[in-house]
Amino acid sequence: MTQNFISISEAIKKAKGHVAVRGWIYRERGSNKMKFLVLRDSSDLIQCVLARDKFEKQWEDIDKLQIEASVELEGEIKEDKRAPTGFEIAVDKINVVGLSDSFPINKDLNEELLGDRRHLWIRSRKMNAILKIRSTVIGALHEYFRSKGFYEFQSPIIIPGGAEEGPTMFEVKYFDKKMYLCQTWQLYAEAAMYSLEKIYCVAPSFRAEKSKTSRHLTEYWHTEMEVAWANLNGLMNYAEEMIKYVLKKVLEKNKTELEILERDVKKLEPSLKKKFPRVTYDEALKFLKEKKKMNVPWGKDLRTIEEEKFMESHETPVFVTHYPKETMAFYKPKDPKNPKVARCFDCLAPEGNGELIGGSERDTDIEELKKSLKAKGEKLEDYSYYFDIHSYGAIPHGGFGLGTERLIKWVCGLDNVKDAIGFPRTMTRMSP
Ligand code: 4AD
Ligand code: MG
Numbered sequence: 001m002t003q004n005f006i007s008i009s010e011a012i013k014k015a016k017g018h019v020a021v022r023g024w025i026y027r028e029r030g031s032n033k034m035k036f037l038v039l040r041d042s043s044d045l046i047q048c049v050l051a052r053d054k055f056e057k058q059w060e061d062i063d064k065l066q067i068e069a070s071v072e073l074e075g076e077i078k079e080d081k082r083a084p085t086g087f088e089i090a091v092d093k094i095n096v097v098g099l100s101d102s103f104p105i106n107k108d109l110n111e112e113l114l115g116d117r118r119h120l121w122i123r124s125r126k127m128n129a130i131l132k133i134r135s136t137v138i139g140a141l142h143e144y145f146r147s148k149g150f151y152e153f154q155s156p157i158i159i160p161g162g163a164e165e166g167p168t169m170f171e172v173k174y175f176d177k178k179m180y181l182c183q184t185w186q187l188y189a190e191a192a193m194y195s196l197e198k199i200y201c202v203a204p205s206f207r208a209e210k211s212k213t214s215r216h217l218t219e220y221w222h223t224e225m226e227v228a229w230a231n232l233n234g235l236m237n238y239a240e241e242m243i244k245y246v247l248k249k250v251l252e253k254n255k256t257e258l259e260i261l262e263r264d265v266k267k268l269e270p271s272l273k274k275k276f277p278r279v280t281y282d283e284a285l286k287f288l289k290e291k292k293k294m295n296v297p298w299g300k301d302l303r304t305i306e307e308e309k310f311m312e313s314h315e316t317p318v319f320v321t322h323y324p325k326e327t328m329a330f331y332k333p334k335d336p337k338n339p340k341v342a343r344c345f346d347c348l349a350p351e352g353n354g355e356l357i358g359g360s361e362r363d364t365d366i367e368e369l370k371k372s373l374k375a376k377g378e379k380l381e382d383y384s385y386y387f388d389i390h391s392y393g394a395i396p397h398g399g400f401g402l403g404t405e406r407l408i409k410w411v412c413g414l415d416n417v418k419d420a421i422g423f424p425r426t427m428t429r430m431s432p
Contacts, residue, residue, distance in 0.1 A: 009043035011077055012087050019089065020074035021046065022097070024123070025067050035062055038084055039071070042128065047083035048073060050091045061096060068100040068123070118423055119432045129257035130419055133250055134408050138202055140249035141223050141404070144242050145200040150225065153199040155188035157181060161382040170208045170218075181206035184401055186331070189226040190362060191389045193397055197228040202404065212427055213304070214416040215354055215406055219425040223407075226399035232343050235359050235398050236319050239347055240276050243317060243356075243407070247272050250411055263413040267351060271316040278319040281341065284310055299324045302346075307354050314350050321345040330372035333363035345400075353410040359400025364390040 004020065011019040023041035030036055035050040052059055065071070072095040080088040105120050114121045121127060142152070158172055159182045169180040183205055192199055205222035225238065247268055250258070258265055279287075284302065288294040292309045296302065301323065302310070311318065322341040325334045332342035344360030363369050366387045370380055408420035418424040423432060 005072065007043040008039065008041045008046045011046060011089070012044060012085060014077065015087070016078055017076070018074065019077045020072065021089070022072040023070065025065055025069050025071065025100070028065060028067060030063065032063075035065075037065065037071070039073070040123075040125075045085050045125075046077075046087055046089060047080070047085070048075070048089045048091050050094065054092060055094070058094065062094065065096065066100045067103040069096060070098040070100075071096050115418070115424075115429055116432075122422060125260055127419070127422075129254075129260040130408070130412055130414070131422060132257050133254045133261075133412055134420065136250050136253050137246050137408050137411065138221070138404065140246045141200075141202055141242065141402075143249075144245040145225060148198070148238070150198040150200045150227075151196045153185075153189065153192045153196060153201055154203065155182065155185035155192075155201065157204065168208045170206050183207055184222065185224050186226070186399065186401070187386055187389075189224060189399060190386075190397070193226045193228055193399075194389065194393070194395075198225075199227075200225040205401075210427055214418075215403075215409070217405060217417055217421065217424055217426055220417075221404040221421070223402040223404050224399060226397065228395055228397050230361070230398045231396060232321060232345060232361055232398070235361070235400055236276075236278060236321075236345055236347075239319075239345075239357050239359065239400055239402075240317075242402070243276075243347075244272055246407065247411065258412075261412050261414075263411075267315070267413075268411065271350070274316050276317045276319060276347070277314065278321060278345075280322045281320055281324065282322070284320050287313075299326065301327045304354055307348050308352050311348050311350055311352070311354075314348075317347050317349050317356060319345045319347050326375075328360075330369060330376055330378070331362050332360040333365070333368070343398075347400075349406065349410045351410060351413070353406060355403070356406050356410070357400050357402045359398065361396065361398040364394035364396075366390060 005022050006019060008021050008023065011021050021039060023039045025037050026040040026045055027038040033052050037048045038045050039048050050062055055062055073091045074093045075089045075091040077087055077089045079086060104117055158174065158179050160179055169183060172179045172181060185201055185203065189199060202221055202223045204219055206219055208218060209216055251265060285296050285298065288296055288306055288310055294306060294309055296306055322335060323344055325340055325342040328342045328344055332344040335341050335343050342360065346355050347357035348354060349356045373380060373383060405417045405420035409417045414420060418426060
């Protein structure tokens with residue numbers, strides 16, 4: 001090859017003249033006079049045509065090329081409205097880099113088989129588009145928090161005890177002891193908040209939930225923040241601004257990918273422009289009863305079906321606040337105005353996507369914390385460090401956690417959160 005390689009999208013931008021590109025064969029067809037290869041690289045696709053009379057010596061090899069063989073080629077690029085991406089390269093040189101066996105991915109495979117062959121399916125246009133959007137989302141989350149003066153703080157993954165729900169923790173054999181994989185960074189984050197005041201992370205969390213739903217992973221990327229001197233409204237302001245920032249970035253940077261995914265972006269636009277409603281749990285119950293004929297007994301957490309019914313009437317995320325204190329994690333403080341409810345929120349996403357974010361102010365009243373922990377059957381000694389954190393200059397503070405894959409699922413319009421990550425882990429999917 002005589003020329004510097006450029007990406008397929010750069011070649012298309014160039015639109016004419018001589019170009020050299022390289023990648024993998026996405027489609028191939030031909031006759032004994034012509035071979036049409038659609039080439040893919042990470043950036044795009046392009047049709048390439050090889051005329052037999054230019055390649056008499058190589059023809060046998062060219063004719064044998066199969067999907068996913070890797071090649072370098074060069075030739076003249078020109079516009080061709082019939083070609084898949086509107087351009088075609090008339091090839092004058094080709095170099096076969098790696099041959100391919102018959103590629104075991106085709107459109108007849110079901111979800112399960114695509115899952116088994118995820119290591120190859122990840123090359124698909126669909127996964128390529130999702131993973132690009134995922135990269136934008138995670139980049140935007142970092143940008144957002146850093147632009148607001150947050151420090152990135154990392155907490156341990158292997159931890160001695162819980163925070164959310166004991167039964168849903170993965171045990172780890174740790175030499176001759178039992179440890180767990182973290183479900184949240186929160187208890188460590190609260191300690192670090194007393195040093196750094198505004199912190200965030202994007203890191204894996206683990207949940208041994210026996211839920212085979214379209215929104216549960218056992219390993220997911222948890223975007224969490226913790227902030228000093230914060231109250232409930234302040235936390236929701238951050239959450240709303242963060243989501244709007246991410247949406248804006250994806251709509252700016254990933255038009256092509258959203259098109260590939262056939263995402264109706266009009267459905268995302270209201271969330272950029274409109275303020276997200278804030279309603280209390282009590283108001284949500286009233287709405288469900290009056291408008292959806294669903295009777296949720298006061299004190300029960302909202303189930304998926306109830307969240308979905310509630311969200312049918314909304315085109316942006318909605319914050320539901322002040323859930324019953326008793327059903328909530330021990331660290332969510334009761335509301336002084338109504339001690340039966342906690343100063344917490346869930347942010348629910350539209351289009352059937354359910355809970356995106358959970359957050360709250362944090363209780364710093366050590367006696368209250370002990371009472372809640374006891375009621376949940378926890379051993380107080382496991383939390384002595386946590387009481388210690390709030391024994392030296394406790395302040396009002398709070399934070400939230402976003403299920404990053406759930407946000408990606410919504411943004412991309414996916415059916416299942418499994419597709420929002422390269423190699424998903426669920427109750428039934430452990431490999432590849
Ligand atoms: O509501 P959760 O359990 O809240 C916490 O863990 C808090 N300690 C966060 C904090 O305040 N720092 O989890 C937060 C979010 C949920 O709203 C959901 O989006 C996501 O994490 N999540 C899951 N995502 C995928 N798969 C699962 N199994 C998830 N469990 C929770
Ligand atoms: Mg939650």
